[in-house]
Amino acid sequence: MSILLQVDFDYSGPFGEEMAGMLTSLAESINHEPGMIWKIWTESEQDKLGGGIYLFEDKASANAYLAMHTARLKEMGIAEVRGKVFDVNSSLSIINQGPIEKLSIDKP
């Protein structure tokens, strides 16, 4: 059963491609975190927020990542990180095409 980790925090930028350029190596390192299936990087310049939505293989991996990531963000100057670990309701998510299994991107 997959586990969803939801993280957000107050963040004043940089956003978009400037952020992507700065954090490419960090993103690549996240692929090696135990149990990580995927991450969507979230940001809002309007609301001054950063964050991420992650799918993990199990709760222990999600909790361990959240503790590590919170400490890392604190070192980057972000004092308060809002992190929540959720179970996924698979039956309902499947009805709504929720990407909760290993997926491949359609190449049209």
Add this chain to the structure above:
Amino acid sequence: MSILLQVDFDYSGPFGEEMAGMLTSLAESINHEPGMIWKIWTESEQDKLGGGIYLFEDKASANAYLAMHTARLKEMGIAEVRGKVFDVNSSLSIINQGPIEKLSIDKP
């Protein structure tokens, strides 16, 4: 550019298959919401939370859905809904296999 909507709220159940049985029709109706690409249904019996992570085609659709859904949850007795609309950082999400495009599930 896809938009991510993050919703959670205090919720005391039912969870899991009991919730899925109650809300199958609601989930089916969500497939007809304008601009909705997918939803992952999130829940935590431990932390007494419900919620959802959605991908939308554009910000207007995400904002309209959040307003409608917040009103609907209020009718169901949930007074405070935490909803946040995010841009997706595509370059970083693609590095981490983030499902931000139209996807198909691998059938092994």
